[in-house]
Amino acid sequence: MSAKFTPKETIRVIEKDGLLREVMAMKSRGMRLSQACASYKDGKYELSYSFSDDKTLDYETLRVVCDLADRIPSIHDFYSCASFYENEMRELFGVKIELIEPDYHNKLYRIKAETPFLPEDAKAEQKKQEQEISLSGADSDLDLAQAAADEKLASGKKEEK
Amino acid sequence: MEEREKKRSVVPFGPQHPVLPEPIHLDLVLEDEKVVDVIPSIGFIHRGLEDLVKKRDFNEYVYVAERTCGICSFGHGLGYVEAVEKCMNVEVPIRAKYLRTIWSEMARIHSHLLWAGLMADAFGFENLFYQCWRLREKNLDLVEMTTGGRLIYSVNKVGGVLKDITPDMQKVILNNLSELEAELRDVYKTFMTDYSVQERTRGVGVLTKEQVHDLGCCGPYARASGVARDIRQLGYEAYGELDFEPVVSNDGDNYARCDVRLREVFQSIDLIRQAIAKIPNGELSVPVKGNPDGEAFIRIEQPRGEAIYYVEGNGTKFLNRFRLRTPTFANIPGMCETMKGCSYADIPLLVVTIDPCISCTER
Numbered sequence: 001m002s003a004k005f006t007p008k009e010t011i012r013v014i015e016k017d018g019l020l021r022e023v024m025a026m027k028s029r030g031m032r033l034s035q036a037c038a039s040y041k042d043g044k045y046e047l048s049y050s051f052s053d054d055k056t057l058d059y060e061t062l063r064v065v066c067d068l069a070d071r072i073p074s075i076h077d078f079y080s081c082a083s084f085y086e087n088e089m090r091e092l093f094g095v096k097i098e099l100i101e102p103d104y105h106n107k108l109y110r111i112k113a114e115t116p117f118l119p120e121d122a123k124a125e126q127k128k129q130e131q132e133i134s135l136s137g138a139d140s141d142l143d144l145a146q147a148a149a150d151e152k153l154a155s156g157k158k159e160e161k
Numbered sequence: 162m163e164e165r166e167k168k169r170s171v172v173p174f175g176p177q178h179p180v181l182p183e184p185i186h187l188d189l190v191l192e193d194e195k196v197v198d199v200i201p202s203i204g205f206i207h208r209g210l211e212d213l214v215k216k217r218d219f220n221e222y223v224y225v226a227e228r229t230c231g232i233c234s235f236g237h238g239l240g241y242v243e244a245v246e247k248c249m250n251v252e253v254p255i256r257a258k259y260l261r262t263i264w265s266e267m268a269r270i271h272s273h274l275l276w277a278g279l280m281a282d283a284f285g286f287e288n289l290f291y292q293c294w295r296l297r298e299k300n301l302d303l304v305e306m307t308t309g310g311r312l313i314y315s316v317n318k319v320g321g322v323l324k325d326i327t328p329d330m331q332k333v334i335l336n337n338l339s340e341l342e343a344e345l346r347d348v349y350k351t352f353m354t355d356y357s358v359q360e361r362t363r364g365v366g367v368l369t370k371e372q373v374h375d376l377g378c379c380g381p382y383a384r385a386s387g388v389a390r391d392i393r394q395l396g397y398e399a400y401g402e403l404d405f406e407p408v409v410s411n412d413g414d415n416y417a418r419c420d421v422r423l424r425e426v427f428q429s430i431d432l433i434r435q436a437i438a439k440i441p442n443g444e445l446s447v448p449v450k451g452n453p454d455g456e457a458f459i460r461i462e463q464p465r466g467e468a469i470y471y472v473e474g475n476g477t478k479f480l481n482r483f484r485l486r487t488p489t490f491a492n493i494p495g496m497c498e499t500m501k502g503c504s505y506a507d508i509p510l511l512v513v514t515i516d517p518c519i520s521c522t523e524r
Contacts, residue, residue: 032377035491041473048471057390059460084490084494108204
């Protein structure tokens, strides 16, 4: 008879501000990033980051529930393989993930339609929330960091030419 | 002697290339013939299948899930129905679990032999390619006999399976698998001992156990680097009743990947024999009432590695979300890492060794 595992499978809801701290804790525990995905439910995003323990096959999912205009930091610094997942979440659902590396600029799947998996009413709500944030000046630090990253990329392309 | 200054050049590879089974584009940064960086891009065959779940009855969607890909078809159908069954607390009859296990292993034999043929073709051993695909036909005949299809099985439903494998069919399966096994030994021996094969595979594209972990790789690709992880050990379907251990190799190169996948074909034959010996009589399915509510993650071991299925129901017949993370999606970062430092001529082999399925990956 094969060794049969009885792994723990959990979904834990965390605050978006605690995402990097929790992901770092997963990394330090030796957990492998299995998948990350987004879904839209009741006017909010549900972002799921799933981690596996290769010894016990335990499966832990960190769940971030956030507003449509919330900025989410990339977890690339801890898991370099997160890029495809994060590019996918941003392109299909419009999740505002910042400082993805490498950044495919919403063209991972080369889709012409903008955020095709997000309902139309949610797109309008997202724009409204973004305007409110821009008027209040919140998240300006992340804006500056993203602008600096874009500028660095553009200057790198110029040098290549 | 003064070292010559090495200029870098970028060579586009794909999406259409004689060796590529499916479209992926790689920007290869070269110094002379040596690859120093790789930038992958996909997005040539995205179909938005996940979003279609909002417009199809959750029972009908089984057929969409199965058509995500031709090679992993059965596994995608299985992963989807398992996720819905978990959501709805449906307990599938034991006979159905055994039948699903048998078909899963037939799909693995098919996928691995197809891959072995493509690999042989990639390193220019055409006769070996023919032999692998000839053996694959024997397995496809069994699939056709038991399901009516050769690639798309269409036997899964929420609550069980649609078709049975009769005792007569079981005899034919055992007989044909014995023939296949005997002939596969010669193919395996050629892969493992032929000088020209070893020249192209030994020490090429090495991925360490640590890299596998950091880059999130899975399946035979990870097991060839010494990671003894096989999701079938979770015991889903009838796997908990069967005796097996993960097939592992430690070298982490192309040779080890050939070794692991071909040994897994022998393992699959053994698992089918065990399942046929133990399969109980009983119902094929149970009636399913109501609609899915809640959410569920399911992991299964597809031929190419760990596949993850997530469904989120809302109490209606239309699901709110279906998510599929395919093994190739997880293995692309590892593939790019193995290419760094390799010769340009090794790129086709390094693409093929992850057993890429871009059709699944893009969904």
